[in-house]
Amino acid sequence: MNQALAELGRFAEPSLYILASLADGPKHGYAIMTDVEAISGQPLGPGTLYGALARMEKRGLIEALEPVDRRRPYRITGLGATTLRHQLEGLAGFTRLGLDRLRGASR
Amino acid sequence: MSRLIGLYPGPWRARYAAELRDLLAARPPGLAGRLDLVAGALDAWLHPELVAPGAAEPRPSPRVRLAGLAAIAGGALWLAMAVTLVVVASTGRDADFTVAGWVVLLLLTVAALGATPPGRARVVGAGILVAALLFGVGVVLPWEHKPLLVVPLLLVVFGGLLTITTLRTGLSRPVQVAIVGVGFGLPFPAVIAALAGLLPALASAPIVLLPLLAVYGAAWLFVGGLLLLDGGRRRPGTASSTRPTEVAA
Structure with missing residues (x-):
């Protein structure tokens, strides 16, 4: 796990999904929640969502934009994008390694 | 439902309550969601540093x-x-x-x-x-x-x-x-x-x-x-x- 995400403890995994959700543009809380649930296939509680948002905002991984009506969109920052890229590249390498070994074992 | 938001500390509510209330109105949580909110409130009390000081409400008298x-x-x-x-x-x-x-x-x-x-x-x-x-x-x-x-x-x-x-x-x-x-x-x-x-x-x-x-x-x-x-x-x-x-x- 990337250091910036690992520091988030139990919020690390939701935060990774949130960063992935924001990678294609700003979203408000409800849109993030539904998008993360579609990505992960698991429900995201409102307390966990805002616990993760507060931590990510504090660490500069995301930033809040001006509210539209009562909905405040969040945007991924440069640091957040770098963190997400490193994490996904690490996971991709891990995935390739694991699949290669599985293929080797099945021969 | 938004009464559960009242469990969060004041500075946290000042920063996030409006958007969280809007989220709960759009998607009322079930039992698991309510428990998640209670856990989130406890977490917010344990980590007051998460909310910027500028968002804090005035101190109690x-x-x-x-x-x-x-x-x-x-x-x-x-x-x-x-x-x-x-x-x-x-x-x-x-x-x-x-x-x-x-x-x-x-x-x-x-x-x-x-x-x-x-x-x-x-x-x-x-x-x-x-x-x-x-x-x-x-x-x-x-x-x-x-x-x-x-x-x-x-x-x-x-x-x-x-x-x-x-x-x-x-x-x-x-x-x-x-x-x-x-x-x-x-x-x-x-x-x-x-x-x-x-x-x-x-x-x-x-x-x-x-x-x-x-x-x-x-x-x-x-x-x-x-x-x-x-x-x-x-x-x-x-x-x-x-x-x-x-x-x-």
């Missing part, structure tokens, strides 16, 4: 903070008394809790008076004075008549003090009722009945008294913590939202 400190001190001393009482009783010995009991009563009275809005403090103070006088009368009564006056007074005074102070927390009315009910309404009458000999089975097993006594102290610790940290600020949509907010200048 010294009067309310004093009430919170007195409630915490009274609750902690009550818990210490409860543990000591049960330990001593289980060894078959007697212990005198007169001084500690009066100190607890004094601390809880300070908490209730401090938590009372200034305009109503005189009425509450007069009520406490009347209760103290009646209690004094009860103390000098012959032993066989004591329970008739002293026991109802204990119920009224200890229950009243917790109720008055809890009203100031700014939590929603159902949560306030739950705190007073679980903290006082359920255990206190049972404890007094046991100590008065009306429930000999309970009195013969002192350890059973400990959780009953402990929840009252725990309720004071919770209420005191809220007053100290949050100042009992009004929360939109709660029963206490019509009360003016008292904050430090």
Whole structure:
């Protein structure tokens, strides 16, 4: 796990999904929640969502934009994008390694 | 549903409550979502540094903070008394809790008076004075008549003090009722009945008294913590939202 995400403890995994959700543009809380649930296939509680948002905002991984009506969109920052890229590249390498070994074992 | 947002600390609500309320309106949570909100509120209390200082609400007034400190001190001393009482009783010995009991009563009275809005403090103070006088009368009564006056007074005074102070927390009315009910309404009458000999089975097993006594102290610790940290600020949509907010200048 990337250091910036690992520091988030139990919020690390939701935060990774949130960063992935924001990678294609700003979203408000409800849109993030539904998008993360579609990505992960698991429900995201409102307390966990805002616990993760507060931590990510504090660490500069995301930033809040001006509210539209009562909905405040969040945007991924440069640091957040770098963190997400490193994490996904690490996971991709891990995935390739694991699949290669599985293929080797099945021969 | 948005009442659960009232469990979050004031600075956190100032920053996130509007958008979270909007989210909950768009997607009302089930039981798991509600539990997640409660866990989130606990997390927010444990990590106040997550919200930028600029979003913080004004600090509670010294009067309310004093009430919170007195409630915490009274609750902690009550818990210490409860543990000591049960330990001593289980060894078959007697212990005198007169001084500690009066100190607890004094601390809880300070908490209730401090938590009372200034305009109503005189009425509450007069009520406490009347209760103290009646209690004094009860103390000098012959032993066989004591329970008739002293026991109802204990119920009224200890229950009243917790109720008055809890009203100031700014939590929603159902949560306030739950705190007073679980903290006082359920255990206190049972404890007094046991100590008065009306429930000999309970009195013969002192350890059973400990959780009953402990929840009252725990309720004071919770209420005191809220007053100290949050100042009992009004929360939109709660029963206490019509009360003016008292904050430090």
